Amino acid sequence: MTFFKYILQIISASVLLLLIINLAASAQKTELYGISPYPLEITTQKTTNIIFPYDIVSVDKGSRRILAQKAKGVSNILQLKAAQGGFEQSNLTVLTRDGKLYSFLVDYSPEPLQLNIGFSKDMDETGQGAILKDDHNQAQIVQNAEKISTLPRALHGISDKSYQVKMQLLGIYIEGDIMYYQLRLINRSPIPYDIESIRFFVEDSKKAKRGAMQQLEIQPVQIYNDSTRIEPGSASVKVFALPKMMLDAAKKLSIKMSELGGGRHPLVEIRNKTLLKASAL
Numbered sequence: 001m002t003f004f005k006y007i008l009q010i011i012s013a014s015v016l017l018l019l020i021i022n023l024a025a026s027a028q029k030t031e032l033y034g035i036s037p038y039p040l041e042i043t044t045q046k047t048t049n050i051i052f053p054y055d056i057v058s059v060d061k062g063s064r065r066i067l068a069q070k071a072k073g074v075s076n077i078l079q080l081k082a083a084q085g086g087f088e089q090s091n092l093t094v095l096t097r098d099g100k101l102y103s104f105l106v107d108y109s110p111e112p113l114q115l116n117i118g119f120s121k122d123m124d125e126t127g128q129g130a131i132l133k134d135d136h137n138q139a140q141i142v143q144n145a146e147k148i149s150t151l152p153r154a155l156h157g158i159s160d161k162s163y164q165v166k167m168q169l170l171g172i173y174i175e176g177d178i179m180y181y182q183l184r185l186i187n188r189s190p191i192p193y194d195i196e197s198i199r200f201f202v203e204d205s206k207k208a209k210r211g212a213m214q215q216l217e218i219q220p221v222q223i224y225n226d227s228t229r230i231e232p233g234s235a236s237v238k239v240f241a242l243p244k245m246m247l248d249a250a251k252k253l254s255i256k257m258s259e260l261g262g263g264r265h266p267l268v269e270i271r272n273k274t275l276l277k278a279s280a281l
Helices: 002-029 138-149
Strands: 038-042 048-051 056-061 066-070 077-082 090-096 101-108 116-119 130-132 159-162 165-175 178-187 193-204 215-218 222-224 234-243 251-259 267-270
Touching: 038 048, 038 077, 056 066, 066 090, 138 165, 138 178, 138 222, 138 234, 159 267, 165 251, 165 267, 178 193, 178 251, 193 234
Parallel strands: 038 101, 048 116
Antiparallel strands: 048 077, 056 090, 066 077, 090 101, 116 130, 159 165, 165 178, 178 234, 193 215, 193 251, 222 234, 251 267
């Protein structure tokens, strides 16, 4: 009986040794690595664009305060905004058609450092390889916009009023590939005006009899004086920096200001002849 126990012990030890060897071999074949999340800042008044090398398959948001959508007409650009300011740090996960996973740590910032971020196709296996798509000199643009905000009015007769709230185009300026739009916002009502958005659209001058009007939103590169409230009896000057543009006769540039929770929405329309009056900085 002792002999059989001895044999069983040897067999058990052999089986255990084989299991350990197999587990060690399996561990050597499995390589684990962590994907470091990219830091990302978003805000309520500006859109952050992330450009991926392949189509976006799915998007998972860690918070409802992160607003995300694919850019209209394309499948590899994700547009992000904050639903409200000051939210706690959250995360965002994006899967693309080539099977890659992109992880982001999302923070709120009133002035994000970068609004346009792109990824190259030549990324390593850990998913690293972000490149900035904004080729403009941000510091120079801010300096130009600050200077323009103090300049006297150069254009007249381009304005719109909605219930005692007025938006005026004071001037258009250009340097290099950037055009600057100087706007004055006036609130002559006794009620504060809270700005939900000021947006720029290139649209058809006339709506076609059949079919929808074509509309393309142009995102500012920089906004100077990004305050969101105009107090009663006061005025505010803002400067928007956009990529340079020219329009054909069938198009117009519309600047639309929307009131948060209200119905006062001034609209200014600009034709190509006005763009040609842009002053060089």
